[in-house]
Amino acid sequence: MDQLWLLVLAMGAVTYLPRLLPMVLLSNLKLPPFWNAFFQFIPFAALGALIFPGLLSSTGNPGSAIAGGLVAIILALFRLNIMVVVLGGILGVFLWQAL
């Protein structure tokens, strides 16, 4: 396609729109308690859905992905700094592949 840049800008626009609308429309709005609770749960539900099953295909090999994920879970259970959890996860995958 000749006008690839136009397509990219259109992709940018449809990505920005769902980010933009709630930010400008819902700020300064007092939500009823039900929706307040609903939005409180969103981050945790989204994290759960983002982690699994996407994790399994993150390294090209479910075995190494599970190894890295387990290392990350164990480190996170000890409430270690997030960087330690990230590096531990990477190391877990690396070692699994090396062994």
Added chain:
Amino acid sequence: MDLETMATNSRESAAQLPGTSLTFTDGLKAGIPIAVGYIPIAIAFGLLAKSAGIPNYISLLMSLAIFAGASQFVGVNLIALGANPWEIIMTTFILNLRHFLMTAAISQRIEPGTSKKWMALLAFGITDETFSVASLRREQKFSPKFVFGLNLIAFSAWNAGTWIGVFLARGIPESLKTSMGIALYAMFIGLLVPSLKKSRPVFIIALLAVAVNSLLHWAPVFNNLSTGWGIIISTVFASFIGAIIFPKGVAS
């Protein structure tokens, strides 16, 4: 009172102030793990785009104008396959529609009175990762500067990684690249797991989202459902059930 308790106390009282003391620099610092996770993925994106025959300036423009990992990868694939432009735009839209939920949730946490211009700027930088890091902070309200710092370091890392991928990344060993693929998932785990220990409602609802998403992923009936829709449906469903069973929210 020992020093540690004093420090904890002052942190807690700061957290309860209506406006927060979180600065731009706090935002940059909070975003470091995101940057570490983004750089290798953005390098991989740059490499993939290059090997798919996408012109360099298009790959760089994608990271500047779209700033959303999954849809950039999918976009490059679809462009390389010669897919219909409307199909590409529609797929991008659906993949990123989950950000609608995230910005809706985060809009409630930014200091009241923040101007619409600020909100529009901050909205551009909300990704799965910046959203997760911000919303799991203990502070109830954020200054716009904090979110801006968080978004800026993530955006810079994403674009720097894309440049490296497009222009430099030839000699990175394959095993290192694939190991780095876990980075953002490990970060999500590092954010979520401590909250699971703290709150039973959070534990139940996060698990429910995992269960629903797995069902959507593996049940043959839902074969045609994209990953983007899977995440949206399981997030909304689990949070909705959460608000019904635990009307007082995460602290129930």
